[in-house]
Amino acid sequence: MVEKKSSLRTWFEALENLFSSPDTLPPEEAEKAFNGSSRGIPVLVPEKCIGCSLCALSCPSQAITMVPGGKKTIGNKVVEVKNPSFDYSKCIYCGLCAQVCKQNAIEMRTDLPPIIIIKR
Amino acid sequence: MGAVSLPKSDGTTVKLVPSESIVDAVKEIATTHPHLVGITAVHADSNIELLYSFDNFRGELRHLRVILPDKQPSIDSISGILLGAYIYEMEVRDMFGVNFNGHPLPNTRLLLPDSYPAGAPPPLLKTVTMDQLMKLLDSVQELQPPSPAIPITGSSRYSAESVVILPFGPYHPALKEPEHFALALEGEKIVEARPRIGYVHRGIEKLAENRTFLQALFLVERVCGICSFHHSWTYTLAAEKLLGITPGARAEYLRTLVAELERIHSHSLWIGLLGYWAGFDSMFMWLWSARERIMKLLEMIAGNRVNKSYITIGGVRADVSDEKLKIVQREIEEFKKEFKKISEAVMSYEPLWERTKNIGSFTAELAISAGAVGPTLRGAGIPYDIRKIEPYGAYPDLSFEVITEKGGDVLSISTVRVKETFESIRIIEQIVEKIPSGNPVPQTFFMGTSKEGEAFARTEPPRGELYYYLRGKVGSRNPYRVKIRTPTLPNLVLAAEALKGYTLADVPLILTMIDPCFSCEDRAIVYVKGMEPLMVKLPRSVPANLSLGCPI
Numbered sequence: 217m218v219e220k221k222s223s224l225r226t227w228f229e230a231l232e233n234l235f236s237s238p239d240t241l242p243p244e245e246a247e248k249a250f251n252g253s254s255r256g257i258p259v260l261v262p263e264k265c266i267g268c269s270l271c272a273l274s275c276p277s278q279a280i281t282m283v284p285g286g287k288k289t290i291g292n293k294v295v296e297v298k299n300p301s302f303d304y305s306k307c308i309y310c311g312l313c314a315q316v317c318k319q320n321a322i323e324m325r326t327d328l329p330p331i332i333i334i335k336r
Numbered sequence: 337m338g339a340v341s342l343p344k345s346d347g348t349t350v351k352l353v354p355s356e357s358i359v360d361a362v363k364e365i366a367t368t369h370p371h372l373v374g375i376t377a378v379h380a381d382s383n384i385e386l387l388y389s390f391d392n393f394r395g396e397l398r399h400l401r402v403i404l405p406d407k408q409p410s411i412d413s414i415s416g417i418l419l420g421a422y423i424y425e426m427e428v429r430d431m432f433g434v435n436f437n438g439h440p441l442p443n444t445r446l447l448l449p450d451s452y453p454a455g456a457p458p459p460l461l462k463t464v465t466m467d468q469l470m471k472l473l474d475s476v477q478e479l480q481p482p483s484p485a486i487p488i489t490g491s492s493r494y495s496a497e498s499v500v501i502l503p504f505g506p507y508h509p510a511l512k513e514p515e516h517f518a519l520a521l522e523g524e525k526i527v528e529a530r531p532r533i534g535y536v537h538r539g540i541e542k543l544a545e546n547r548t549f550l551q552a553l554f555l556v557e558r559v560c561g562i563c564s565f566h567h568s569w570t571y572t573l574a575a576e577k578l579l580g581i582t583p584g585a586r587a588e589y590l591r592t593l594v595a596e597l598e599r600i601h602s603h604s605l606w607i608g609l610l611g612y613w614a615g616f617d618s619m620f621m622w623l624w625s626a627r628e629r630i631m632k633l634l635e636m637i638a639g640n641r642v643n644k645s646y647i648t649i650g651g652v653r654a655d656v657s658d659e660k661l662k663i664v665q666r667e668i669e670e671f672k673k674e675f676k677k678i679s680e681a682v683m684s685y686e687p688l689w690e691r692t693k694n695i696g697s698f699t700a701e702l703a704i705s706a707g708a709v710g711p712t713l714r715g716a717g718i719p720y721d722i723r724k725i726e727p728y729g730a731y732p733d734l735s736f737e738v739i740t741e742k743g744g745d746v747l748s749i750s751t752v753r754v755k756e757t758f759e760s761i762r763i764i765e766q767i768v769e770k771i772p773s774g775n776p777v778p779q780t781f782f783m784g785t786s787k788e789g790e791a792f793a794r795t796e797p798p799r800g801e802l803y804y805y806l807r808g809k810v811g812s813r814n815p816y817r818v819k820i821r822t823p824t825l826p827n828l829v830l831a832a833e834a835l836k837g838y839t840l841a842d843v844p845l846i847l848t849m850i851d852p853c854f855s856c857e858d859r860a861i862v863y864v865k866g867m868e869p870l871m872v873k874l875p876r877s878v879p880a881n882l883s884l885g886c887p888i
Contacts, residue, residue, distance in 0.1 A: 274548075276550070276554030276555065311645075315781070
């Protein structure tokens with residue numbers, strides 16, 4: 217692998233680099249918050265949530281707290297349910313809450329603008 | 337001591353040794369098993385259990401266990417037999433308060449901040465709660481003067497006229513991560529170097545004890561940014577051994593795929609940095625732009641570039657479709673061409689060659705004694721690769737070579753890393769062809785309780801052998817103890833030794849040789865005041881009909 221480089225090759229490489237496209241992203245691409253592979257932001261679909269707390273128990277960064285979510289009819293009973301509330305400053309956006317949810321009540325959305333955290 | 341119950345270890349031999357005869361026992365074991373994997377301390381039942389693990393470079397592990405009382409624990413130091421032991425002993429001393437008699441640096445801290453009160457209980461004892469720990473760290477108002485890393489006064493090993501002690505770091509333009517070296521200089525020559533780490537402590541081992549097995553997985557991933565997947569994989573391997581869970585074959589292949597992509601990105605990052613340290617900035621930019629291809633692949637597979645959060649206990653979190661595997665195959669071919677071109681250009685560049693040959697030279701004997709691992713050890717000609725000697729994941733089915741080079745200097749280690757990148761490319765090509773079908777995602781994510789017992793796991797991240805130890809208590813949702821031994825810790829001992837005899841100008845290059853990842857080593861404690869009051873605001877452009885479930 218280790219061999220002396222000819223000066224011809226140096227010139228060839230210099231020319232090649234001069235005419236090749238840049239490696240950096242164009243600004244309009246770089247400013248996008250999400251691309252096709254991004255996981256997204258967890259957002260609750262309250263109609264589907266049954267308040268089982270599985271998301272809060274599994275959350276690695278303990279960013280989910282269960283808050284009262286009003287009355288809801290489950291089966292033929294009317295019960296008080298709790299809904300998850302996301303602390304987006306603690307969230308690591310791993311998407312585990314959406315994956316453990318049996319009701320698919322948490323959506324990972326990539327159509328939102330990025331969340332901005334402001335220090336008080 | 338007979339009343340202490342020892343949990344069964346998994347298939348490897350654990351020998352109980354009385355604390356007085358540890359030096360003799362280590363002397364005996366070191367003749368056949370010279371590689372000290374680590375010293376694991378566990379605080380259980382008012383005892384401190386020390387587990388010394390040894391390897392003979394063929395994967396036949398042997399363990400010695402010593403049980404000490406947790407009141408004033410004291411044991412003889414083994415750093416006279418194996419050089420690398422001194423840094424492990426310092427870690428145990430800082431975290432568990434064990435006193436090592438005959439230690440070369442009796443009063444120096446390695447990981448604990450100098451502001452930590454001297455009389456306070458050591459942080460990793462089970463009797464110290466998280467609240468207590470935070471109060472202890474909060475109560476300190478003023479920083480104490482740091483203890484000297486190289487004892488100058490008292491023992492007066494160096495006369496003051498000839499030797500200058502130069503502090504190098506923790507914040508130094510030549511270091512990208514905070515770490516302090518005390519360098520004893522005679523003229524421009526280094527006669528002694530002592531590392532001091534712990535500036536980016538995050539308390540991960542302690543935090544992991546307060547989380548469930550599944551939650552801790554995401555925590556250990558954050559030990560290191562570059563080998564994040566290997567950390568979560570090693571933890572998962574240990575947890576799967578402890579809990580008796582087996583992942584499917586497709587999951588094993590996908591794990592191996594992500595791990596090898598990570599190795600490629602880490603190695604190309606390092607080779608780029610080597611150019612940067614040696615004053616060859618174009619090389620840095622070429623390699624990092626080539627590496628971007630790999631980062632995009634990782635993002636496509638896992639959804640994240642750095643902390644992939646891709647693995648879970650019992651499998652992986654998402655399948656990779658055939659179309660995506662085709663993209664992996666196509667992109668890796670492109671990368672291969674690009675990397676071949678760059679590495680040939682770089683490795684034939686004479687000034688770089690001259691700059692790295694015979695710099696930071698070390699012998700294989702020194703590397704073994706220091707406990708060096710990974711490309712650093714392989715650069716001295718020892719074929720020690722966990723992927724081969726203790727195969728995990730899909731490695732038993734894949735053919736690859738363990739790259740070694742003779743010499744043991746910056747150049748030989750660089751060559752190892754370049755050749756290893758090509759081997760990783762070969763592994764990925766095989767994975768794409770051979771990957772079996774099936775569902776790699778487990779039916780449910782593990783949220784149950786632990787069994788009684790202990791388990792360890794080792795993997796081969798880009799920097800070398802990574803060792804995790806897990807202890808479980810029956811009925812507990814949390815691991816009882818998580819011990820992490822990162823590859824940079826033993827490699828750092830070697831780098832400190834290799835610095836001797838070289839000039840100050842060689843320091844960045846020799847430190848880069850081991851591919852240091854100082855944040856990896858720092859897992860102890862830091863509590864930052866004033867980070868809690870964070871408020872989240874969604875920008876005004878959020879659609880009005882968007883329901884967020886709760887007021888924020």
